[in-house]
Amino acid sequence: MSVADTLTNPANEPVGVPYSERGPASIETVASFGFWLFLLSDVVMFSALFAAYAVLQDHVAGGPDGLKLFNRGYVLAETMCLLISSFTCGLCALAIERRATAAFYLWGVITFVLGASFIGLEISEFLRMIREGAAPERSAFLSAFFTLVGCHGLHVSLGLAWLATMMAQVGTLGFRPQIVRRLLCFTLFWHALDIVWIGVFTIVYLGARW
Amino acid sequence: MTDLTEQPTHEPQGRPPGVERGGHGSFLTYLTGLGFAIVLTLASFWAAGTNLVWGPAVPVLLAALAVGQMGVHVVFFFNIGSGPDSTNNFLALAFGVFVVGLVVFGSLLIMANLDANMMPSMDQLMKMQR
Numbered sequence: 332m333s334v335a336d337t338l339t340n341p342a343n344e345p346v347g348v349p350y351s352e353r354g355p356a357s358i359e360t361v362a363s364f365g366f367w368l369f370l371l372s373d374v375v376m377f378s379a380l381f382a383a384y385a386v387l388q389d390h391v392a393g394g395p396d397g398l399k400l401f402n403r404g405y406v407l408a409e410t411m412c413l414l415i416s417s418f419t420c421g422l423c424a425l426a427i428e429r430r431a432t433a434a435f436y437l438w439g440v441i442t443f444v445l446g447a448s449f450i451g452l453e454i455s456e457f458l459r460m461i462r463e464g465a466a467p468e469r470s471a472f473l474s475a476f477f478t479l480v481g482c483h484g485l486h487v488s489l490g491l492a493w494l495a496t497m498m499a500q501v502g503t504l505g506f507r508p509q510i511v512r513r514l515l516c517f518t519l520f521w522h523a524l525d526i527v528w529i530g531v532f533t534i535v536y537l538g539a540r541w
Numbered sequence: 542m543t544d545l546t547e548q549p550t551h552e553p554q555g556r557p558p559g560v561e562r563g564g565h566g567s568f569l570t571y572l573t574g575l576g577f578a579i580v581l582t583l584a585s586f587w588a589a590g591t592n593l594v595w596g597p598a599v600p601v602l603l604a605a606l607a608v609g610q611m612g613v614h615v616v617f618f619f620n621i622g623s624g625p626d627s628t629n630n631f632l633a634l635a636f637g638v639f640v641v642g643l644v645v646f647g648s649l650l651i652m653a654n655l656d657a658n659m660m661p662s663m664d665q666l667m668k669m670q671r
Contacts, residue, residue, distance in 0.1 A: 371637035385648070
């Protein structure tokens with residue numbers, strides 16, 4: 332079997348051919364793997380913000396600390412919104428694989444609404460804190476808090492804009508291969524944001540006691 | 542012109558993250574992931590407020606629950622496993638976790654060391670003289 336054969340018909344690939352001679356991977360694999368690398372670099376950036384928060388956590392400068400400011404029930408509601416939206420985003424990916432337009436729009440809209448509820452809850456929490464005098468400039472702790480949680484919120488907002496764009500693109504262009512690739516990258520992005528949120532609620536909101 | 546609905550059945554160079562073996566995800570996988578994730582989330586919120594667990598052990602318990610939940614998300618939502626077709630994704634993930642560990646624990650260690658070696662403030666020096 333020649334190299335050209337393995338390129339056109341990868342299903343008949345013999346086990347003995349080394350990776351270096353198998354030709355490029357499919358564009359779906361390359362695009363998703365590249366996006367996976369981007370997500371990991373994004374997580375590394377978040378880790379720097381987590382480190383800054385962990386270092387500055389106790390430097391409240393006589394201002395309010397986490398125990399006074401955070402409301403656990405509220406955070407649980409935010410967490411559930413994001414978690415269930417991650418699940419519906421997965422169902423959206425299944426609908427894309429089946430090229431089921433109606434199911435795609437249904438799960439896409441539910442994902443969008445849950446993500447928007449998360450952002451709404453977060454913004455109202457920020458506004459309440461600022462009204463109570465716990466603005467980012469109050470202490471190093473609050474600067475680190477608003478940077479970390481705000482950066483995650485910004486990612487979720489950008490994800491919502493991306494999802495809305497993709498729903499419009501499916502409407503105008505249909506399930507073309509490049510649209511499907513973008514959609515699958517979006518689902519990876521959304522799942523990654525949920526993983527970062529696990530770190531946020533564990534370290535920021537639940538870690539406030541110690 | 543290629544068939545738009547065609548699914549790859551075999552990925553010699555590995556399968557992309559988020560796609561299950563054979564190219565078809567399944568509802569059951571996502572549902573299992575959601576179930577585990579909800580249980581672990583509720584366990585975290587319970588552990589943070591309970592008196593049932595010895596106080597100093599609570600942070601360790603929270604960390605264990607968080608790592609477990611992240612694992613659930615990686616396996617059930619990203620569909621990254623230990624199979625040979627996930628090798629590339631898994632190696633990239635392992636390197637990412639390594640860098641995250643370096644950044645977080647390195648920063649904490651260095652900042653704690655600097656803090657311990659800080660010159661005492663004027664107030665503290667006055668107290669020492671008395």
